Amino acid sequence: MEGYLYYPGCTLKTKASDYEESAMAVMEALGKPLVEMDDWYCCGAVQSLTTDDLMHQLAPIRTMCCAQEQGEKELVTLCDMCYNVLKQANERVRENPDDLETMNEFQDEDPDYLAEVEIYHLFQILQDMKDDIRKKIVNPLSSLRVTPYYGCMLLRPEKAAIDDTEDPSVMEELLELTGAEVIDNPKRTECCGSYHTVNRSDIVEKRVKEIVGRAVEDGADVIVLSCPLCQFNLEYHQKTTEFEVPVLYLTELLALAFGISVGMKKHKIDPIKKFKEKDILE
Numbered sequence: 001m002e003g004y005l006y007y008p009g010c011t012l013k014t015k016a017s018d019y020e021e022s023a024m025a026v027m028e029a030l031g032k033p034l035v036e037m038d039d040w041y042c043c044g045a046v047q048s049l050t051t052d053d054l055m056h057q058l059a060p061i062r063t064m065c066c067a068q069e070q071g072e073k074e075l076v077t078l079c080d081m082c083y084n085v086l087k088q089a090n091e092r093v094r095e096n097p098d099d100l101e102t103m104n105e106f107q108d109e110d111p112d113y114l115a116e117v118e119i120y121h122l123f124q125i126l127q128d129m130k131d132d133i134r135k136k137i138v139n140p141l142s143s144l145r146v147t148p149y150y151g152c153m154l155l156r157p158e159k160a161a162i163d164d165t166e167d168p169s170v171m172e173e174l175l176e177l178t179g180a181e182v183i184d185n186p187k188r189t190e191c192c193g194s195y196h197t198v199n200r201s202d203i204v205e206k207r208v209k210e211i212v213g214r215a216v217e218d219g220a221d222v223i224v225l226s227c228p229l230c231q232f233n234l235e236y237h238q239k240t241t242e243f244e245v246p247v248l249y250l251t252e253l254l255a256l257a258f259g260i261s262v263g264m265k266k267h268k269i270d271p272i273k274k275f276k277e278k279d280i281l282e
Helices: 017-029 055-069 080-095 097-106 122-127 130-136 170-177 201-217 228-240 250-258 272-277
Strands: 004-007 034-036 074-077 118-121 145-148 222-225 247-249
Touching: 004 055, 017 034, 017 122, 017 247, 017 250, 055 074, 055 080, 055 097, 074 080, 074 122, 080 097, 080 118, 080 228, 118 122, 122 130, 122 170, 122 250, 130 170, 130 250, 145 170, 170 222, 170 250, 201 222, 201 228, 222 228, 222 250, 228 247, 247 250
Parallel strands: 004 034, 004 074, 074 118, 145 222, 222 247
Antiparallel strands: none
């Protein structure tokens, strides 16, 4: 395959479509397009922590079977939740052959999963393409001050981490390529409150006030991330604060630096106003 087989998951087709659009545009520009899988299933959204719960491993395993059927051994994700669930499910069946055998027996109408597919987050791919990215920058974001936010799913647990769990740098390195000023964020690996947004919004509001408040204190123009749930929480729950900081996907900034026009239509805090203030857009 010329590019990479891509697993979108559910949210990238709905509330996080800005992320998918910008990521696909960036990878196309880099000559390594993301090619959506012929067939895929919801990953289940949250990795089950129950050791004897195989049922919740079936959805991610079936998706990896689909990649295997397409003859591919590499599968790229954008969503941090999807990455974490697929990665952990894959490692589980590799470490526990009995679990893999049980699931293959359950999927009696599907081919056996051989546990040979490798799961990657897009950032891992981009990290290996830094020279190519640098060559594509035509609109340096030198007037923009950005702060990265990793959240939980990219870095925990350690066996699923794409970078150092305590002191990651992959986002900083990619953001520096755009020409933007990258501000150190001491809260970049703290939880945003996750799914508590459903029934304990007070918890999320407190986390958002601390995380966004620190970004404002440090002079950040925008917060940059890759998790659709974090993006929703950090942006939506600013309504309970005095802040109004755009929360963008890293690929949206890459697209902007590449001179690619992408929609950015789903943001509740419009980033275009900020870009115009900074003379990045007319």
